[in-house]
Amino acid sequence: MNTLKGGLAATLLFLSAFAQAANLQSQLTSFFAQRLAGFSDEVVVNIRTPQNLLPSCEQPALSVLGNAKLWGNLNVLANCADVKRYLQVEVQATGNYVVAAQSVARGSLLQPGSVTLKRGRLDQLPPRTMLDITQAQDAVSLRDLTPGQAIQLSMLRQAWRVKAGQRVQVVASGDGFSVNGEGQALNNAAVAQNARVRMASGQIVSGTVNADGNILINL
Known part of the structure; x- marks a missing residue:
């Protein structure tokens, strides 16, 4: 009988911890979905912190550093009544990003047909990949671009409106x-x-x- 009670208690404890982790994952998904609105319409959050180190309260206050990236592997601060826990999470974000629609030679001024949007995993892209296609307007390519290549901000510069000597x-x-x-x-x-x-x-x-x-x- 004691063995049965002990097993039942262990099961209930496991289910409680599982439900708490699922609730936290839901909160984290909502947290990042709000911050990625306009960039990503599909967000998945995986918690990498061991379950025994998760915050104990049901509604922790979540935050990230102001200049931190919002996808990939990162740390999230979870605050429970002034008890702070740092969570390691993986954020998968899917959305549109800018790619070359055709071959572009270095030094060329980009035309409306030079670039297009492609949908994919933003967290798997190179750093500073362009997400806003209007940023390519009146821009000059600093390198040769191939069709389908993700365009990073460092690959372009804005066209000179004023030139030295003018x-x-x-x-x-x-x-x-x-x-x-x-x-x-x-x-x-x-x-x-x-x-x-x-x-x-x-x-x-x-x-x-x-x-x-x-x-x-x-x-």
């Missing part, structure tokens, strides 16, 4: 005033990048390139 308009503005002047760009720069300009007086100023090619300075 005459540019400088617009300096402040509270209630705006002053225009002309100068010579001293470096290549894309839209939203910084450009240095030598003014007619010889003074060198620095500002941000806008879509029109003007250099904006906020005073």
Whole structure:
């Protein structure tokens, strides 16, 4: 009889621990699905931490470091009434990423048909693979690309909106005033990048390139 009770107790304990682990996995899946919304529509989380080291409460507060990646192997902080546990998890995320739709020669300006979206496991891609196809707009390839190749951000640069030696308009503005002047760009720069300009007086100023090619300075 005692043996039967002991076996029943062990079974109930096992089922309780199993249910707790399943509940935690569900919470982790929801946690990462919310953070990956817009990038991934299919998230699977596998817990690698041993069951005896999982948090004891039913609803732990989950968090990751602000600059941590959100898929692959990573650590999650689970906080239960100020008792902290670090969980090792594997996050599998499926979504769209940018690939070359055709061969692209190094130094070429990408055209609308140069790239396309492909669906797959984001956690298995090279670091900094492009997920937003608009980032390829007005971009120049820094290397030869082959059809189907995943495009990393380091493979492209934005096309120069201003080139060194070019005459540019400088617009300096402040509270209630705006002053225009002309100068010579001293470096290549894309839209939203910084450009240095030598003014007619010889003074060198620095500002941000806008879509029109003007250099904006906020005073």
